[in-house]
Structure formats: C-alpha cells, structure tokens
Amino acid sequence: MAEESYPAELRYHREHDWVRADGDEAIFGITWHAQDALGEVVYFEPPAVGSHIDADSSYGSLESVKAVSDVIAPLAGTVTAVNDKAVESPELVNESPYADGWLIRVKLDDASSVDSLLDADAYQALL
Amino acid sequence: MTSSLRRTPLYDRHEELGARMVEFGGWEMPVYYVGINEEHRAVRARAGIFDVSHMGQLEVTGSGAENLLRKALASDIDRLEEGQAQYSFLLNEKGGVVDDLIVYKLPDKVWLLVVNAGNIATDLAHLKGLKQRGAVVTDKSDETAMIALQGPVTLDLLADIWPKKTPGPDTIKPFTAVQRVVAGVPCLVARTGYTGEIGVELMCPADRAGDLWDGILAHREHGVVPSGLGARDTLRLEMGFPLHGHDIDSKTTPIEASLGRFVHLGREFVGSAVLDKQVAKGVKRKLVGIQLLDRAIPREGYPILKDGTKIGTITSGTLSPSVDRGIGMGYIAPEYAVPGTTLQVDVRGRERDAEVVPLPFYKKES
Numbered sequence: 001m002a003e004e005s006y007p008a009e010l011r012y013h014r015e016h017d018w019v020r021a022d023g024d025e026a027i028f029g030i031t032w033h034a035q036d037a038l039g040e041v042v043y044f045e046p047p048a049v050g051s052h053i054d055a056d057s058s059y060g061s062l063e064s065v066k067a068v069s070d071v072i073a074p075l076a077g078t079v080t081a082v083n084d085k086a087v088e089s090p091e092l093v094n095e096s097p098y099a100d101g102w103l104i105r106v107k108l109d110d111a112s113s114v115d116s117l118l119d120a121d122a123y124q125a126l127l
Numbered sequence: 128m129t130s131s132l133r134r135t136p137l138y139d140r141h142e143e144l145g146a147r148m149v150e151f152g153g154w155e156m157p158v159y160y161v162g163i164n165e166e167h168r169a170v171r172a173r174a175g176i177f178d179v180s181h182m183g184q185l186e187v188t189g190s191g192a193e194n195l196l197r198k199a200l201a202s203d204i205d206r207l208e209e210g211q212a213q214y215s216f217l218l219n220e221k222g223g224v225v226d227d228l229i230v231y232k233l234p235d236k237v238w239l240l241v242v243n244a245g246n247i248a249t250d251l252a253h254l255k256g257l258k259q260r261g262a263v264v265t266d267k268s269d270e271t272a273m274i275a276l277q278g279p280v281t282l283d284l285l286a287d288i289w290p291k292k293t294p295g296p297d298t299i300k301p302f303t304a305v306q307r308v309v310a311g312v313p314c315l316v317a318r319t320g321y322t323g324e325i326g327v328e329l330m331c332p333a334d335r336a337g338d339l340w341d342g343i344l345a346h347r348e349h350g351v352v353p354s355g356l357g358a359r360d361t362l363r364l365e366m367g368f369p370l371h372g373h374d375i376d377s378k379t380t381p382i383e384a385s386l387g388r389f390v391h392l393g394r395e396f397v398g399s400a401v402l403d404k405q406v407a408k409g410v411k412r413k414l415v416g417i418q419l420l421d422r423a424i425p426r427e428g429y430p431i432l433k434d435g436t437k438i439g440t441i442t443s444g445t446l447s448p449s450v451d452r453g454i455g456m457g458y459i460a461p462e463y464a465v466p467g468t469t470l471q472v473d474v475r476g477r478e479r480d481a482e483v484v485p486l487p488f489y490k491k492e493s
Contacts, residue, residue, distance in 0.1 A: 001162075039147070039158075039159065039162065039163065039357075040162045040163060040164055042164075042424070042446045043422070043423070043424060043446065045423075061475070063424055063446070064163075065163040065164065065357060065361060065445060065446055065448075066158065066163065066357055066360075066445075068424075068426065068475070
C-alpha cells in the first residue's frame with residue numbers, strides 16, 4: 001500500500017476525491033485517506049464513457065472486501081475515458097491512488113469550477 | 128470509537144500491531160492488521176492467529192446440567208464422551224435459532240457452551256427461563272480469553288510450545304478438547320474453528336491471554352500471521368458456515384438453514400415439534416450458496432430474483448479471495464434451491480447473473 005500523501009498539485013473535494021485539471025480536461029480519483037478507509041479495493045464499477053456526471057453526486061462505486069462505497073464526482077462534466085487498468089486490477093487504487101489508480105477522465109462543464117475545490121492543505125485540515 | 132465498546136485482554140497487542148479496529152457485537156475488535164485478503168490467504172496456506180476473546184463461555188454444572196442441555200440443545204448430548212464436542216443450537220418454541228454454539232463435555236461433570244459474543248445475555252436468560260432444577264449456569268466469558276490458531280501448519284507450530292511428555296497436538300481429534308499448558312499458559316485446547324482449515328481454539332484465563340498470544344507469535348517461522356475478523360468472515364463464508372444474526376436467527380430454523388445434519392431428532396427438546404414437522408412435510412425456504420457469474424459482489428440485503436421476481440434476500444456475501452468470485456447465501460423456495468439453478472442478484476439496481484452452488488464454495492485441493 002502507498003505511503004500517506006496529498007500532492008500539492010492536485011485539488012480536492014471534501015468527499016475524498018482529487019482532481020488533476022488541465023483547462024477543461026480533468027482526471028478524477030480518490031485520495032489516500034479514502035482508499036485507506038475503504039481497505040483493499042476489489043472492484044471498481046465505472047460510469048459509461050459519454051455519460052454526464054453531476055458535481056457532488058455518485059458516478060460509480062468502489063468495493064472493498066467488507067464494504068461498498070459510492071464515488072462522488074467533485075465536479076460536473078462528461079466522462080471521456082475510464083481507467084480500464086483500475087477496472088481490471090482494482091488494487092491499483094490502493095497501491096497508487098494518485099497515478100496508476102486514477103478512475104476517470106472528464107471534460108468539465110466549466111473549467112473555472114476547479115477553483116471551488118480545496119487545496120491540499122485545506123483538504124488535510126478536514127481529516 | 129466510543130468508550131462504551133468493550134475491549135479484549137489483547138487490545139494493546141492489536142494496537143501495537145497497527146490493527147484497524149471496528150465495532151463487532153458491542154466489542155472493539157481488529158478487522159485486519161495488514162489486509163483481509165493477505166490474512167485470508169495466510170490461513171489457507173499457512174496459519175492465522177485470531178483474537179476471539181469476545182466470544183462467550185457458559186459453564187453448565189450441577190445435578191440438573193444434563194437435563195437442562197437435553198431440553199435446551201438441538202443436538203443429543205448423550206452421544207458425547209468426555210472430551211468431545213458438538214456444534215449445536217439453542218432454539219425457541221418455534222424452532223428459531225436463539226444461538227448457535229459448540230457444546231463440550233469436560234471432565235468433572237462440567238459442560239461448556241461457547242456462544243456468540245452478542246448473544247451471551249440472551250442465552251443466559253433463555254437457559255434460566257427453562258427453570259431446570261439442579262442446573263447451574265455460570266457466565267465465564269469475562270474471565271476467559273480465546274485465541275483461534277487456524278491453518279495447515281497449526282499442529283506443527285503447536286508442537287513447538289507443547290508440554291513435553293504428553294501426546295502431541297496431532298493426537299487431538301477434530302471436535303475434541305484437552306487441558307494442556309501451552310507456552311506456559313493453562314488452556315483448554317479444542318480442535319475446532321470457523322475457517323475450514325485444520326485448527327484449534329485455545330481458551331485460557333483472561334490475564335494470561337497476552338502470554339499465549341506472544342508465545343504463539345514467537346514462532347513466526349511457521350508463517351503464522353495475526354488475522355482479523357475480516358478474514359474470519361471471508362474464510363467462514365467460503366465454507367458456507369452461517370453467522371448468527373445474519374444467515375440464521377430467531378426466525379429461521381436449522382432445517383431451513385440446511386443444518387439438519389447437526390440436529391438429532393426423535394427426542395423432545397425446545398423447538399423439536401416444529402423441526403419434526405418441517406422434516407416430515409418440507410420447508411418453504413432453504414438457505415443456499417449463491418455464486419455470481421458476473422463480476423459483482425452480493426451483500427446482505429440484496430434481493431435474489433428469478434426472471435424478474437424477488438424470491439429471496441442475500442443474508443451475507445463477499446468476494447471470495449480463494450475462488451475470486453462473488454459468493455453469498457440466502458433463503459429461497461426449495462424448488463429453486465437446487466445446485467445449477469440460475470437466478471439473479473439485484474446489485475444496487477443492476478441484475479447480475481448467479482447460480483445456486485453446493486456448499487462449501489471452497490474445497491481444499493488434496
């Protein structure tokens with residue numbers, strides 16, 4: 001399992017998601033804290049590519065051996081890609097939550113919506 | 128974590144080992160130390176050590192002890208020799224399972240019931256309610272710790288901490304128990320468990336539990352790893368062993384739960400009339416093993432469907448680490464309770480294909 005970290009270049013949502021944004025292109029994943037709370041992830045149910053997801057709503061689910069957890073969209077947008085490697089090998093979410101264990105790629109409805117998210121310090125203050 | 132949760136004598140050991148703690152049956156227990164899958168695989172391949180001190184120990188003594196147990200238990204205790212044990216049930220008048228337990232016939236006319244942690248008070252009240260003259264039921268749970276050592280290397284490891292000049296641990300047959308000093312700690316050593324592996328459950332004085340735990344873990348060269356309730360649950364599910372409060376409860380009978388082989392009928396005991404009738408006339412529902420064909424995990428409460436119609440509910444389920452499939456149990460009508468029957472499980476709004484399979488889900492390669 002990965003060491004605890006909250007990279008400064010990412011933005012965070014209080015439901016323990018991170019966003020790596022570049023203009024209106026963004027990648028979503030869950031934070032180290034979220035994967036630690038969940039335990040070993042054994043299943044990732046992703047949204048369909050092309051579907052629209054709403055901010056603060058569930059866009060998929062992650063299951064550990066013991067529990068199911070909804071994944072909350074930090075921002076609104078249209079799903080442009082799903083991390084098939086995380087679907088095939090869900091343990092990537094534990095091993096590499098900010099890199100190989102990313103979940104989906106999204107075209108944001110509003111590129112400026114990223115500014116509404118927390119920075120790493122503000123997110124860690126919530127933990 | 129609230130302070131009202133109870134802690135076992137091994138709580139400090141769990142903290143030192145970095146366990147993730149959860150509430151279970153009013154107790155603060157380790158759910159895992161490193162990870163559920165890793166601990167599960169260690170038990171199947173080598174061995175795991177589990178703190179199960181939350182479980183209850185009720186001693187039944189006195190001139191009326193046998194009569195109380197003949198009335199209270201669904202198994203026939205007169206089949207037991209000293210040192211032998213049975214898996215059994217306390218039933219209510221409707222045949223529902225008040226608790227499932229292991230009953231031991233110990234030396235000196237002492238009977239021991241090892242019961243579920245959350246049911247100790249219920250079981251005591253139930254037994255006292257039977258008002259058997261001359262029977263004394265004593266709750267020994269607080270002064271007793273219990274450690275389960277489970278997995279194929281169990282007996283080899285135990286031999287290293289076994290008293291010299293006594294027959295080795297490999298001479299203890301399944302479902303028997305002996306008194307031995309293990310790693311310097313006086314224990315009742317029972318060849319029982321909840322994992323489907325060769326294993327023992329060791330009961331000792333609560334204040335000696337740490338010495339026993341440390342004595343076993345001093346032999347890590349055998350590959351034994353501390354294992355939590357998470358692995359205990361996935362291990363028992365793979366074997367199709369029921370968990371009280373989930374797969375069996377006061378509204379389900381052992382016959383419905385497909386556990387009739389542990390019940391000895393042709394005797395009168397609390398609930399026997401209902402069980403006799405169910406055996407003669409059949410039951411309306413049966414507990415079965417359900418394996419998902421799709422990649423999804425059945426969980427407690429998920430509806431079981433046949434061609435769009437709800438025919439039952441999952442009582443417990445998980446992803447099986449050994450067979451890498453979603454597995455679960457649930458009650459369905461006998462007409463569907465045939466291995467090979469295809470059905471569906473509603474997994475959060477999506478129908479997933481599944482089939483009825485014989486239990487256990489996991490069979491050891493021999």
